[in-house]
Amino acid sequence: ALTPLNYANLANPVYSVLPGPLVNTSGTFVVSPTVTTTYTMFVTGTATNNAVATLSSVTTVTVLPSANVVVTTTQAGCGGANISSFSITATFLPIGQNPGYSVNWMPPPNVITSNQQLSGSGNISPGIYTFTLAVNGGCSAVESFTILGNNPANFIVTPYKTVMNCYSPTLNLHCIPNNLIYSTTNGSTTVLGPNPVLSGTSSVGVWTINANHPLINCPVSKTINVTQDFSQPSSQNAPLSQVINCTNTPLPFVSTISPTTGVFHEWYHPQGGVLTVQGYSSSYVPGMPGNYYHCAVKTDNGCRVCQTFTALGLNGFPTFSLQSPQNFKLGCSTKTVANVFIINGQTIHPEGLCCMVS
Numbered sequence: 001a002l003t004p005l006n007y008a009n010l011a012n013p014v015y016s017v018l019p020g021p022l023v024n025t026s027g028t029f030v031v032s033p034t035v036t037t038t039y040t041m042f043v044t045g046t047a048t049n050n051a052v053a054t055l056s057s058v059t060t061v062t063v064l065p066s067a068n069v070v071v072t073t074t075q076a077g078c079g080g081a082n083i084s085s086f087s088i089t090a091t092f093l094p095i096g097q098n099p100g101y102s103v104n105w106m107p108p109p110n111v112i113t114s115n116q117q118l119s120g121s122g123n124i125s126p127g128i129y130t131f132t133l134a135v136n137g138g139c140s141a142v143e144s145f146t147i148l149g150n151n152p153a154n155f156i157v158t159p160y161k162t163v164m165n166c167y168s169p170t171l172n173l174h175c176i177p178n179n180l181i182y183s184t185t186n187g188s189t190t191v192l193g194p195n196p197v198l199s200g201t202s203s204v205g206v207w208t209i210n211a212n213h214p215l216i217n218c219p220v221s222k223t224i225n226v227t228q229d230f231s232q233p234s235s236q237n238a239p240l241s242q243v244i245n246c247t248n249t250p251l252p253f254v255s256t257i258s259p260t261t262g263v264f265h266e267w268y269h270p271q272g273g274v275l276t277v278q279g280y281s282s283s284y285v286p287g288m289p290g291n292y293y294h295c296a297v298k299t300d301n302g303c304r305v306c307q308t309f310t311a312l313g314l315n316g317f318p319t320f321s322l323q324s325p326q327n328f329k330l331g332c333s334t335k336t337v338a339n340v341f342i343i344n345g346q347t348i349h350p351e352g353l354c355c356m357v358s
Contacts, residue, residue: 002029002039008055010045017041035094036062065099065138067092074121076150078218084147085121090133100136105129109147126151152218153180153211164228165301170199171226173209180211204228232303234258235296241310244286252283253309257296266304268293289313320345 004015004027016023017031018040031039043055067090074085086109092098102115109129111120126149134140158174175182178194186207191197198207203226212219237255244250257263260280267275267282270290286292292309326338 002031002041002059002061003027004041004043004055005057006043006045006055008043008047008053010043010047010053010055013043013045015041015043031061033061033063036060063094065092065094065097065135067101067133067135067139067141069133069141069143071143071145073145073147075148075216078150078152078216082123082150083121084124084149086119086124086129086145086147088118088131088133088143090118090141092135099138102134102136104132104134106131125149148213148216150216150218153213153216153220155180155182155209155211155220155222157209157222157224162224162226164199164203164226165230165303167302169230170197171203172197173224175209175211179214181214182209182211184209198226201228229301230303231298231301232305233263233296233298235294235305235307237294237307237309239309240307241312242286243312244289245313250286250311252285253292253294254281254283255294255296255307256281262299264297264299266295266297268295284309286311 002017004017006013006027013027014023014025015027015029017029019037022029022031027043029041031037038058038060041057041059045053047053069091070089072087072089076082076084088103090101092101103117104115105112107127107129109120109124111122111124124147126147128144128146130142130144132140132142156176158176162171162173164171173184173196175194175196180194182192182194182196184191184196184207186203186205189202196209205226207224207226209222209224210219211221235255235257237253239251239253242251253267255265257265257280263280265275265277265279265282267277267284269275270288270292275284284292284294286309289311292311293306294309295304295306297304320342321344323341323343324338
């Protein structure tokens with residue numbers, strides 16, 4: 001910025017600069033010369049004797065030499081000789097000057113032999129190369145470029161088990177790394193991107209995943225076979241309905257699952273909670289009226305069939321809630337001592353009789 005000095009305190013000053021010309025009343029000029037330039041600055045105003053006066057001063061703006069750099073690279077092709085190259089084009093400013101320079105590398109490519117070399121070709125190791133081109137007596141320019149080599153676009157796909165079932169009705173694939181260009185196709189449908197989502201019966205079959213680097217034409221393909229398993233178990237259940245009261249002993253609800261291996265039972269109580277029982281045969285004794293929900297589940301695919309068991313109560317059963325200050329777990333090898341309290345108990349039996357609820 002240039003600021004002409006009004007050292008005589010001229011009134012109503014007007015400022016100007018040559019070459020330009022540049023004129024304003026603020027007294028500040030921003031200049032950007034491309035070469036070293038001498039400027040003459042003027043202040044014109046009214047002196048104390050009411051005469052118009054002009055003040056002048058001279059300043060020189062020195063432009064140090066600098067360089068603009070542009071890098072072009074040629075990457076190695078897929079397979080064969082691993083030959084890459086780079087070329088640095090330096091444009092020196094001010095235009096017309098050709099000052100000396102030096103190039104400092106971090107790290108240097110393995111084809112660099114001097115600090116003034118601006119190009120190279122050969123079996124350059126893959127990596128990111130940064131250089132600083134320093135102009136003698138002037139400024140520096142910093143730039144980077146990448147040599148990729150001729151490595152193929154190797155990738156992995158997860159999950160490795162490509163089966164759709166009741167646990168995972170939709171197959172979410174993930175291709176790693178995600179900076180490659182991916183396409184997944186079965187011949188009729190193509191999904192782009194590193195995270196294809198496959199679902200439905202039309203997704204069953206052979207899929208080909210193609211990967212390529214955006215700068216190296218060295219594609220890699222992998223094939224996956226998508227299968228599905230939505231087979232359900234079957235179950236025989238009895239009795240589906242019974243009447244319970246305060247005097248009889250409820251019959252157990254019994255369920256037998258086919259196949260006899262790789263299955264388990266889920267018993268859902270009318271007031272909430274679920275009991276899981278491993279194996280193909282299980283029974284459950286109802287402790288109160290209501291609808292008991294049972295599911296037969298295959299372990300390998302999560303598919304299930306469910307049935308409702310009904311316990312009808314003709315007498316008034318009490319209602320209550322359970323409360324325990326401790327969390328506890330029951331199992332074959334787990335023993336737990338806990339306090340369980342019955343709260344909010346009430347009965348609507350007309351004779352005031354009490355039935356046990358378990």
